[in-house]
Amino acid sequence: MxxxxxxxxxxxxxxxxxxxxxxxxxxxxxxxxxxxxxxxxxxxxxxxxxxxxxxxxxxxxxxxxxxxxxxxxxxxxxxxxxxxxxxxxxxxxxxxxxxxxxxxxxxxxxxxxxxxxxxxxxxxxxxxxxxxxxxxxxxxxxxxxxxxxxxxxxxxxxxxxxxxxxxxxxxxxxxxxxxxxxxxxxxxxxxxxxxxxxxxxxxxxxxxxxxxxxxxxxxxxxxxxxxxxxxxxxxxxxxxxxxxxxxxxxxxxxxxxGHRIYGAIAGSRVNHNGAGAPIVVPSAQAQRQVIEATLRISRVDAADVDLIEGHGTGTLGDALELEALAATYGAASGAATPAAVGSVKSNAGHAQAASGVLGLIKVLQCGRNGQIVASRFADEPTTDIDWDTAGLRIPSVTQEWPARHGHRLAAVSSFGVSGTNTHLIVDMPEANRA
The missing domain is CATH 3.40.47.10 (Thiolase/Chalcone synthase)
Structure with a gap:
C-alpha cells in the first residue's frame, strides 16, 4: 500500500x-x-x-x-x-x-x-x-x-x-x-x-x-x-x-x-561532480553517491530494483556509469539475479534536456504492462565491466516482469554536461497494472 x-x-x-x-x-x-x-x-x-x-x-x-x-x-x-x-x-x-x-x-x-x-x-x-x-x-x-x-x-x-x-x-x-x-x-x-x-x-x-x-x-x-x-x-x-x-x-x-496511480516516487536526489576533472567529464564516484543517497531516502533495498533506465549516451561516460551501477545495484543483486540496464537513447537518440522524463515514462509503461523492453545493440555489450560478476545485464529481448510482493521497482538516472547528476526510484504497484 x-x-x-x-x-x-x-x-x-x-x-x-x-x-x-x-x-x-x-x-x-x-x-x-x-x-x-x-x-x-x-x-x-x-x-x-x-x-x-x-x-x-x-x-x-x-x-x-x-x-x-x-x-x-x-x-x-x-x-x-x-x-x-x-x-x-x-x-x-x-x-x-x-x-x-x-x-x-x-x-x-x-x-x-x-x-x-x-x-x-x-x-x-x-x-x-x-x-x-x-x-x-x-x-x-x-x-x-x-x-x-x-x-x-x-x-x-x-x-x-x-x-x-x-x-x-x-x-x-x-x-x-x-x-x-x-x-x-x-x-x-x-x-x-x-x-x-x-x-x-x-x-x-x-x-x-x-x-x-x-x-x-x-x-x-x-x-x-x-x-x-x-x-x-x-x-x-x-x-x-x-x-x-x-x-x-x-x-x-x-x-x-479517483485518479489512477501509475507509480510513486520512492525517492530522488541531485548532486554534482565537484572539482577535479573537466566539467564535462562524468564522475563514477559522484554517481555512486547520488544513487546511494536515493536508496537511503527511499528506504528501498537495492536488490529489489529490477530495472534501471540509465543515461547511456554511447560515449566514454558509459563505462563510468556502469561502474557506479555495479557498485550499488549490481552488488546488491548479485550474479544470480542481475538487474536489467537499458536506455531509450538506443532507440531514439539523446533527447538532451528531455532524456530523463522519456526514460521515466518508459519505465512507467514497462511497469504498467508488466514487461521489461529490450535495449537495442545489446548483442555485444561493452567489455568495460565483467558482466558475469557485475550483477547487471542488458536485456536483448522484451520479457515479462513479475512483481515482487505486489510492486515493481525501477530506477532512472540522468547526468548533465554541467556536472549535475540526478537519480530517481519509482515504485509501481501491481494493483494498478493495466
Whole structure:
C-alpha cells in the first residue's frame, strides 16, 4: 500500500521521434525494438550541406545525416492556446511542444485542463537554450514578441499562463539532467506545501544544429547516428529530441479524486561532480553517491530494483556509469539475479534536456504492462565491466516482469554536461497494472 503522503504519478504525456504522441505508442515502439532515427530535418533552414561537410575540416569528425527528430515540432494550433499566429511563430518551439504535452498529460490523468483556473498547481519543466529564431537585437517581423518568445522561463510560464494556474512556475536547466531534476524539484515542492500538485517534465527541440557542430569538433558523434548504449561498438552519441510531462500529487489526493496511480516516487536526489576533472567529464564516484543517497531516502533495498533506465549516451561516460551501477545495484543483486540496464537513447537518440522524463515514462509503461523492453545493440555489450560478476545485464529481448510482493521497482538516472547528476526510484504497484 502506497502511503497517503507519497508523491505519485497520475498522468503522463509524451512526444518522441517516429511520430509518437501517446505513452502507449511509445511503449509499443520500444517493445518492438524500433529504430526511431531519421534524417536531419529539411524544414528548419539548417545549412545541411555545411553540416554534412564538417568532417572534412582538420580535426573534426563526420556528421551523419541522422538523428531522433520530432515529426510535429513545427506544428502548432495557436488559436487553441489563445495565441496569435505572429506570437506563436516568435515562440521557441520548445514552448509550443511543452504546452502540448502538458495538456495531454492532464487529459491522461482525467483532469480537464480548462478547469484549473486559480489552482495551486506548480509547473517544473526542464529545458536548455536551443538558439531558435533571429537575434532579439535585430529588426524583424517578430520584434516585440522575442523577449517572452526566447526566454527559457517561458517554457514553464506558457503552461501556467495557458491553464491559468497560480502555483510555482519555473524552467530548470541542468543540461541533460534537466527534466529529471525538474521532477525532483516538483516532488519536493509538493512535500513542502508550495503547491497541491504539479506538472513536471522536460522538452528538447533543436532550434539550431549547434550541438552537431560542437560534437563534430569533439569527435563524439556516432558514425551512423545510432546511440549504442553500453555496447562494445559504441562510437559516440546521437542527438535527438522529445518531450514528456507527468502529473504529480499526493496519494491521498489521487485516491480522493479517483485518479489512477501509475507509480510513486520512492525517492530522488541531485548532486554534482565537484572539482577535479573537466566539467564535462562524468564522475563514477559522484554517481555512486547520488544513487546511494536515493536508496537511503527511499528506504528501498537495492536488490529489489529490477530495472534501471540509465543515461547511456554511447560515449566514454558509459563505462563510468556502469561502474557506479555495479557498485550499488549490481552488488546488491548479485550474479544470480542481475538487474536489467537499458536506455531509450538506443532507440531514439539523446533527447538532451528531455532524456530523463522519456526514460521515466518508459519505465512507467514497462511497469504498467508488466514487461521489461529490450535495449537495442545489446548483442555485444561493452567489455568495460565483467558482466558475469557485475550483477547487471542488458536485456536483448522484451520479457515479462513479475512483481515482487505486489510492486515493481525501477530506477532512472540522468547526468548533465554541467556536472549535475540526478537519480530517481519509482515504485509501481501491481494493483494498478493495466
Amino acid at each position: 502506497i502511503p497517503d503522503d507519497a508523491i505519485v504519478i497520475v498522468g503522463m504525456g509524451v512526444e518522441a521521434p517516429g511520430g509518437i504522441e501517446t505513452p502507449e505508442d511509445f511503449f509499443d515502439a520500444l517493445a518492438a525494438g524500433a529504430d526511431l532515427i531519421g534524417p536531419l530535418p529539411r524544414d528548419r533552414d539548417w545549412p545541411i550541406d555545411q553540416i554534412l561537410a564538417l568532417g572534412a575540416l582538420p580535426g573534426w569528425g563526420a556528421v551523419p545525416d541522422a538523428g531522433g527528430f520530432l515529426d510535429g515540432a513545427a506544428e502548432f494550433d495557436p488559436q487553441f492556446f489563445g495565441l496569435s499566429p505572429r506570437e506563436a511563430m516568435a515562440m521557441d518551439p520548445q514552448q509550443r511542444v511543452a504546452m502540448r504535452v502538458a495538456w495531454r498529460a492532464l487529459e491522461n490523468a482525467g483532469v480537464r485542463p480548462d478547469s484549473l483556473t486559480g489552482a495551486e498547481m506548480g509547473v517544473y519543466f526542464g529545458a536548455s537554450a536551443m538558439e531558435y529564431g533571429p537575434r532579439a537585437a535585430s529588426v524583424n517581423s517578430y520584434s516585440g514578441h522575442r523577449i517572452a518568445g526566447a526566454a527559457m522561463g517561458s517554457v514553464s510560464g506558457r503552461i501556467s499562463h495557458t491553464l491559468g494556474i497560480a502555483g510555482p512556475s519555473m524552467t530548470i536547466d541542468t543540461a541533460c539532467a534537466s527534466s529529471l531534476t525538474a521532477i525532483h524539484q516538483a516532488a519536493a515542492a509538493i512535500r513542502a506545501g508550495e503547491c497541491d500538485s504539479a506538472i513536471a517534465g522536460g522538452v528538447c527541440v533543436m532550434g539550431s544544429p549547434g550541438a552537431f557542430f560542437e560534437f563534430s569538433r569533439n569527435n563524439a558523434l556516432a558514425a551512423d547516428g545510432r546511440c549504442r548504449s553500453y555496447s562494445a561498438k559504441a562510437d559516440g552519441t546521437a542527438w535527438g529530441e522529445g518531450a514528456g510531462a507527468v502529473i504529480l500529487e499526493t496519494a491521498a489526493t489521487a485516491r480522493a479524486a
